[in-house]
Amino acid sequence: MKLLEIENIHAEVDGRPILRGINLSIEAGQIHAIMGPNGSGKSTLTYVLSGRETCKVTHGSVRFCGQDLLSMEANERAIAGLFLAMQYPVELPGVSGMTFLREVVNARRKVAGEELIDSMEFLKMVRSKAKSLGVSDEMLKRSVNVGFSGGEKKRNEILQMAMLEPKFCILDETDSGLDIDALKIVSDGVNSLRSFERSMLVITHYQRLLDHIEPDLVHVLAHGRIQKTGGKELAMQLEQRGYFNFIETTA
Amino acid sequence: MPSNKKYLLPSNAQKNSEPGWLSSLFRKAVEEIEGSVMQDMVFAEAWRFTNLNAFKALEPIAANSTAILSCPKVFAELNALELHISNGILTWIDAVPEYIDLFDFADRRITPTWVIEAFGSTINTKMHPFTAINTTAFSGGVAMRIRKGAVMKKPIILLVDTQANGKIVAVNPRVLVVLEEDAVADLIEIHTGSGVYINNVVTELVIGKNSHISHYKLQAEDTDAFHIAMNAARCAANSIYDNFALSTGAKLSRNEISATLAGSHINYSINGSYLACSDQHMETVTFIDHVEPACVSHELYKGVLANHAQGVFQGKILVRKNAQQTKGYQMNRALLLSKEVEINSKPELEIYADDVTCSHGATVGELDEEQIFYLMARGISKKRARAIMVSAYVEETINYIHNLLIRDVFRVVANNWMQQNIVDTQAIDGS
Numbered sequence: 001m002k003l004l005e006i007e008n009i010h011a012e013v014d015g016r017p018i019l020r021g022i023n024l025s026i027e028a029g030q031i032h033a034i035m036g037p038n039g040s041g042k043s044t045l046t047y048v049l050s051g052r053e054t055c056k057v058t059h060g061s062v063r064f065c066g067q068d069l070l071s072m073e074a075n076e077r078a079i080a081g082l083f084l085a086m087q088y089p090v091e092l093p094g095v096s097g098m099t100f101l102r103e104v105v106n107a108r109r110k111v112a113g114e115e116l117i118d119s120m121e122f123l124k125m126v127r128s129k130a131k132s133l134g135v136s137d138e139m140l141k142r143s144v145n146v147g148f149s150g151g152e153k154k155r156n157e158i159l160q161m162a163m164l165e166p167k168f169c170i171l172d173e174t175d176s177g178l179d180i181d182a183l184k185i186v187s188d189g190v191n192s193l194r195s196f197e198r199s200m201l202v203i204t205h206y207q208r209l210l211d212h213i214e215p216d217l218v219h220v221l222a223h224g225r226i227q228k229t230g231g232k233e234l235a236m237q238l239e240q241r242g243y244f245n246f247i248e249t250t251a
Numbered sequence: 252m253p254s255n256k257k258y259l260l261p262s263n264a265q266k267n268s269e270p271g272w273l274s275s276l277f278r279k280a281v282e283e284i285e286g287s288v289m290q291d292m293v294f295a296e297a298w299r300f301t302n303l304n305a306f307k308a309l310e311p312i313a314a315n316s317t318a319i320l321s322c323p324k325v326f327a328e329l330n331a332l333e334l335h336i337s338n339g340i341l342t343w344i345d346a347v348p349e350y351i352d353l354f355d356f357a358d359r360r361i362t363p364t365w366v367i368e369a370f371g372s373t374i375n376t377k378m379h380p381f382t383a384i385n386t387t388a389f390s391g392g393v394a395m396r397i398r399k400g401a402v403m404k405k406p407i408i409l410l411v412d413t414q415a416n417g418k419i420v421a422v423n424p425r426v427l428v429v430l431e432e433d434a435v436a437d438l439i440e441i442h443t444g445s446g447v448y449i450n451n452v453v454t455e456l457v458i459g460k461n462s463h464i465s466h467y468k469l470q471a472e473d474t475d476a477f478h479i480a481m482n483a484a485r486c487a488a489n490s491i492y493d494n495f496a497l498s499t500g501a502k503l504s505r506n507e508i509s510a511t512l513a514g515s516h517i518n519y520s521i522n523g524s525y526l527a528c529s530d531q532h533m534e535t536v537t538f539i540d541h542v543e544p545a546c547v548s549h550e551l552y553k554g555v556l557a558n559h560a561q562g563v564f565q566g567k568i569l570v571r572k573n574a575q576q577t578k579g580y581q582m583n584r585a586l587l588l589s590k591e592v593e594i595n596s597k598p599e600l601e602i603y604a605d606d607v608t609c610s611h612g613a614t615v616g617e618l619d620e621e622q623i624f625y626l627m628a629r630g631i632s633k634k635r636a637r638a639i640m641v642s643a644y645v646e647e648t649i650n651y652i653h654n655l656l657i658r659d660v661f662r663v664v665a666n667n668w669m670q671q672n673i674v675d676t677q678a679i680d681g682s
């Protein structure tokens with residue numbers, strides 16, 4: 001079954017065309033990686049999928065679980081099962097980690113017409129998931145991401161992912177700013193969420209992350225188009241030979 | 252202090268017989284303020300941001316009835332001692348412990364000496380025309396004394412409610428709190444009402460040596476009402492005074508808080524938030540007078556302004572020559588939720604001592620779209636996301652409420668405001 005189908009997407013940011021015809025479809029259970037040089041359109045693609053208002057889709061369509069993704073608000077997409085682990089998780093001063101997670105879980109329950117979550121049940125649930133990701137009680141008490149190290153921020157993103165059990169995850173340069181140990185913790189967290197129903201789109205500059213999170217397919221993105229698609233060996237070739245050899249020169 | 256005075260209550264009976272006596276007092280005050288522009292710069296400056304036109308149209312009469320009051324539900328859990336002032340008259344007193352003395356200002360009996368000595372001792376009415384009206388025209392209210400060494404376990408709630416009953420009324424409630432040496436108390440002042448009215452309230456506090464008072468105020472008047480408040484304190488050495496104010500109500504409000512730190516080693520903290528929407532005008536004026544050495548004052552005010560609201564913050568810290576080793580901090584921040592709002596912020600330091608640590612500042616900002624997107628990307632609606640971030644913004648001031656139960660109550664009140672008044676729209680571009 002196709003979980004996500006991107007068809008001929010063109011998008012611009014501040015009136016500047018960035019994506020120039022992206023086609024990509026992801027089956028349930030698959031992990032796809034997107035690699036590409038700076039400015040290739042990787043971030044813009046995450047904006048298009050997550051519903052950020054800063055970019056404008058000028059052409060094309062995206063179907064997610066059979067629904068028209070582009071007609072949905074960012075929060076509706078999240079509730080439909082899309083999750084974006086951000087490259088730069090935002091700081092929320094004054095909003096504690098616990099409060100934030102409870103709001104997030106309750107937002108789903110509200111839409112589903114369910115009762116709001118019981119505090120004790122919720123605490124238990126958060127603690128058990130937090131422990132395996134090395135997220136301490138102290139981090140959950142503090143304001144979200146405020147004063148967190150790069151590694152803590154990324155772990156916090158994966159904790160949210162684990163809490164929400166989304167159908168489709170976008171990991172936007174989750175490896176950036178991580179040391180080797182943190183990379184291992186985050187990757188283990190992601191791998192533990194792999195399942196036959198859950199798909200992922202892993203965006204990265206480096207092959208390193210793909211050693212930990214093995215993709216089914218690797219796409220090379222440049223000049224707003226997918227230039228080449230291959231197996232995980234493609235990532236190795238990119239690492240050895242650079243992007244240059246894989247990119248068509250544009251007119 | 253010896254005094255020849257026996258009665259404090261002004262003889263309103265005579266005035267009441269003349270129709271319009273009260274509205275002429277207000278009219279005179281407004282004229283005095285407006286006429287001051289040329290004569291007295293300090294005076295004119297203090298009223299610069301308040302548009303008194305709405306006042307001039309009013310012809311308020313004295314309220315002549317009272318009602319049975321009950322506290323807003325959220326305060327019920329505090330299990331407090333309640334005092335009720337309905338339309339300016341003290342109407343209810345819970346049973347109080349023996350270390351509290353109470354005096355009803357409407358009482359025609361001889362006024363106790365402790366009331367006469369403290370009454371009017373905290374404020375110069377010449378500079379405060381509305382306080383002068385209150386002093387001339389008050390027809391009721393309450394004085395309370397918490398005796399030396401008394402440590403109150405329950406908070407005191409002073410509920411001040413005004414019902415206009417289809418007319419335009421003015422009330423002048425008067426409150427006096429005398430906290431003797433080594434006493435400890437929590438006081439919560441709540442202002443509610445309905446209709447078009449002026450609540451011109453004066454609260455005086457005389458705070459004794461080594462005593463500790465936490466004074467919280469919720470101004471939740473009817474949005475057609477006018478709230479003019481003077482909260483004046485005189486603190487003695489080694490005392491602690493925590494003042495917190497949350498304002499959500501009134502069409503026009505001016506909450507003036509002044510404190511004279513008249514002894515050394517006083518710890519004075521004054522924090523609060525004002526949450527304004529539609530066309531509300533909310534003004535906070537604070538004055539901290541450091542007279543003696545080694546006192547600490549801390550002030551944080553945060554405003555949230557939506558729709559067409561106007562906010563004003565005027566905060567002055569005066570450090571007199573003798574007040575060496577003063578530490579003063581003052582900050583006013585405002586969050587603007589629409590491009591139609593207005594904020595006037597005037598932090599002011601006047602320092603005559605040479606060994607002091609003082610800082611002040613003001614910031615103005617809007618909601619961060621990155622934060623809103625982050626919350627939305629996790630499934631939270633835009634409206635809820637905005638409310639969460641506004642709550643988080645106000646939370647910093649609410650955290651200065653030391654009593655955790657009272658803190659929760661004020662947080663609930665603030666969050667209720669968010670739920671009712673934060674809308675889905677973009678912050679500044681209005682799209």
